[in-house]
Amino acid sequence: xxxxxxxxxxxxxxxxxxxAIAFGWVSDGAIHLxxxxxxxxxxxxxxxxxxxxxxxISFGVYPLLAQEQCLLRTGVSFGNGYGPKLIKLKGxxxxxxxxxxxxxxxxxxxxxxxxAYPQARIVYKNFxxxxxxxxxxxxxxxxxxxxxxxxxxxxxxxEREIWDIWCDLNKQGLPLPLGxxxxxxxxxxxxxxxxxxxxxxxxxxxxxxxxxxxxxxxxRNLIRVDSKKLExxxxxxxxxxxxxxxxxxxxxxxxxxxxxxxxxxxxxxxxAEDCLIPLEYKDFRNT
Numbered sequence: 314x315x316x317x318x319x320x321x322x323x324x325x326x327x328x329x330x331x332x333a334i335a336f337g338w339v340s341d342g343a344i345h346l347x348x349x350x351x352x353x354x355x356x357x358x359x360x361x362x363x364x365x366x367x368x369x370i371s372f373g374v375y376p377l378l379a380q381e382q383c384l385l386r387t388g389v390s391f392g393n394g395y396g397p398k399l400i401k402l403k404g405x406x407x408x409x410x411x412x413x414x415x416x417x418x419x420x421x422x423x424x425x426x427x428x429a430y431p432q433a434r435i436v437y438k439n440f441x442x443x444x445x446x447x448x449x450x451x452x453x454x455x456x457x458x459x460x461x462x463x464x465x466x467x468x469x470x471x472e473r474e475i476w477d478i479w480c481d482l483n484k485q486g487l488p489l490p491l492g493x494x495x496x497x498x499x500x501x502x503x504x505x506x507x508x509x510x511x512x513x514x515x516x517x518x519x520x521x522x523x524x525x526x527x528x529x530x531x532x533r534n535l536i537r538v539d540s541k542k543l544e545x546x547x548x549x550x551x552x553x554x555x556x557x558x559x560x561x562x563x564x565x566x567x568x569x570x571x572x573x574x575x576x577x578x579x580x581x582x583x584x585a586e587d588c589l590i591p592l593e594y595k596d597f598r599n600t
Contacts (some may be wrong), residue, residue: 353418
């Protein structure tokens with residue numbers, strides 16, 4: 314049996330979509346997937362280094378690693394009317410060059426933020442440290458991600474939604490591409506296909522057994538929020554649209570890539586469909 318490592322973040326949607334494999338509900342006789350939980354920016358950097366076989370990533374980083382990594386169709390998280398939030402102390406006026414804490418240089422929210430606020434002074438922090446950095450006055454504002462968007466200190470208020478920045482930039486009513494998964498191109502294609510099938514099945518099984526899996530994650534203290542907030546969060550980011558990319562989601566990813574290219578963040582425009590594992594290879598082998 315071949316062991317491959319899978320990087321995912323410790324936030325609830327990633328855990329939920331992966332843990333059907335960790336609990337042994339989904340398996341394959343030839344491949345063992347071993348998890349590695351790291352914050353999303355660390356995962357982005359490791360994907361750039363090729364340090365993991367499979368990894369959750371921010372869609373915003375993918376064009377920088379496209380030559381070495383394929384996009385997977387599953388385990389995706391999009392915002393649709395919601396997403397990361399730029400927060401500040403209530404009543405605080407932000408100057409053009411306000412100091413802001415972001416969760417990582419390669420995250421999708423950081424890419425969109427930099428386009429919208431080119432004069433802001435950015436510091437990067439672990440996403441769990443951002444709220445306190447704003448409360449302490451270390452920074453003027455911060456962008457909250459993951460479960461932090463559900464509830465935060467009453468002394469804080471939302472200055473702007475990253476969703477609104479996205480809508481201003483793409484003007485097509487598309488969902489906001491936040492997180493996806495990638496796999497090393499150096500793996501055999503047949504292996505990559507099996508891995509994608511396993512991960513896709515894991516998301517399906519998780520959704521089919523949502524109450525049980527959520528309870529098991531809570532009992533093992535793997536979740537940072539209570540059961541009510543967990544339900545809300547999973548409805549946002551781990552839902553039926555997380556199982557496999559649809560055409561609207563692919564259009565949204567392409568819109569993100571074009572925005573990055575137009576803003577000189579990327580040197581070329583990618584078509585997301587060209588970056589997926591070619592599933593026709595499996596049919597070809599079976600003929």
